[in-house]
Amino acid sequence: MNFSVAFKKLLEKMQGSPAENPVRELRLLIGHVLELPQEKLLFDGPTEISSTAFKTLSNYVDRRCQYEPLAKILGYKEFWGLKFRVTAATLDPRPDSEVLIETALKYLPDHQIPLRVLDLGTGSGCLLLSLLSELTTATGVGIDFSEAALAVAQENAQTLKIQDRCEFIQSNWFENVSGRFDIILANPPYIDRSEVLSRQTLYDPETALFAADNGLADYRVILQLARPYLKDGGIIIFEIGHAQADAVNFIAQKNGFNLLVKVKDFNQLDRCLVFS
Ligand SMILES: C[S@@+](CC[C@H](N)C(=O)[O-])C[C@H]1O[C@@H](n2cnc3c(N)ncnc32)[C@H](O)[C@@H]1O
Incomplete structure (x- = not known):
């Protein structure tokens, strides 16, 4: 699946979540699923995304729309500049x-x-x-x-x-x-x-x-x-x-x-x- 199309679809759904910054949160979820650092996503992102990755992301975005905190979905939260598993x-x-x-x-x-x-x-x-x-x-x-x-x-x-x-x-x-x-x-x-x-x-x-x-x-x-x-x-x-x-x-x-x-x-x- 074309990455830009997938991003647009996911973002549309993400707008219905309680995220204050849906784009930022979606990028964090994508980085997590594709195991890509944020800089890479921003400046040299993928052009295609597998259907498995898209399904996983779609499920994560659904969970976010049910008010599950981003940290609980990602499994970590940053605190004092350090990464903590939660x-x-x-x-x-x-x-x-x-x-x-x-x-x-x-x-x-x-x-x-x-x-x-x-x-x-x-x-x-x-x-x-x-x-x-x-x-x-x-x-x-x-x-x-x-x-x-x-x-x-x-x-x-x-x-x-x-x-x-x-x-x-x-x-x-x-x-x-x-x-x-x-x-x-x-x-x-x-x-x-x-x-x-x-x-x-x-x-x-x-x-x-x-x-x-x-x-x-x-x-x-x-x-x-x-x-x-x-x-x-x-x-x-x-x-x-x-x-x-x-x-x-x-x-x-x-x-x-x-x-x-x-x-x-x-x-x-x-x-x-x-x-x-
Ligand atoms: C508000 S959380 C704080 C967690 C962490 N210190 C933080 O600041 O993010 C309170 C913690 O106290 C623990 N707790 C509650 N009652 C307790 C008790 N009687 N004895 C020991 N720990 C307790 C809970 O399991 C929970 O992890």
């Missing part, structure tokens, strides 16, 4: 969470010393592995209660060649964690069940999204238990829902933590709290 068991890393990495790098005392990092609810491992990619002498532990998510995080560590500096442990928050850490990262579930979410978000695992008590239940548990796991001078960095800063700060104060800074995301919404 599956049905992992939350797709969100661009807003990059603010936690920026903040950690800013507030950690000395990047050259071998810092110890704990990532609570590691999912794809995106937070821990991105931070370790910057702090080349640091080591870390990622925990999650989902075995399936931990397998993905481990695979990502291997792909990024960071597996020797991290381990992944199945744990209900601190239950199976030992040792003390310079930094604890946590992006726990924080959405209240009554919140109406976009159809695309519903492809993320429920257990990664929702928490009881107006979305605050997991902050409460983590802040009650965290103290013995922090080294003196250590910090804890949370991702929060944009309206949760005061409530999480209140819980933290009650448990003896001091707010160092509140950081906004790219949309100017409160997204990150740092406590000492």
Whole structure:
């Protein structure tokens, strides 16, 4: 089949999807199926496409029209400039969470010393592995209660060649964690069940999204238990829902933590709290 004809047909269908930029997303899908880098597609693309490839692409575009996120179809998502495998068991890393990495790098005392990092609810491992990619002498532990998510995080560590500096442990928050850490990262579930979410978000695992008590239940548990796991001078960095800063700060104060800074995301919404 002629490539331009195929592209036009697929694009027509793709216009009915929730993609903000249908052309860009279609190119990413085509690159994935034909195993071609984007530059090659743009400047020296194929003239023909096999009927098998066209059928696969057509199926992918149908899935996108059913609101399945592009990352879940491609099987990967970029975060902090790195490529992370994602599956049905992992939350797709969100661009807003990059603010936690920026903040950690800013507030950690000395990047050259071998810092110890704990990532609570590691999912794809995106937070821990991105931070370790910057702090080349640091080591870390990622925990999650989902075995399936931990397998993905481990695979990502291997792909990024960071597996020797991290381990992944199945744990209900601190239950199976030992040792003390310079930094604890946590992006726990924080959405209240009554919140109406976009159809695309519903492809993320429920257990990664929702928490009881107006979305605050997991902050409460983590802040009650965290103290013995922090080294003196250590910090804890949370991702929060944009309206949760005061409530999480209140819980933290009650448990003896001091707010160092509140950081906004790219949309100017409160997204990150740092406590000492
Ligand atoms: C919002 S996702 C964050 C994933 C990843 N850190 C990120 O930022 O993209 C929350 C993660 O916490 C995990 N989780 C939820 N409750 C947990 C618990 N009680 N103990 C350990 N992990 C938990 C979920 O499986 C999920 O991977």
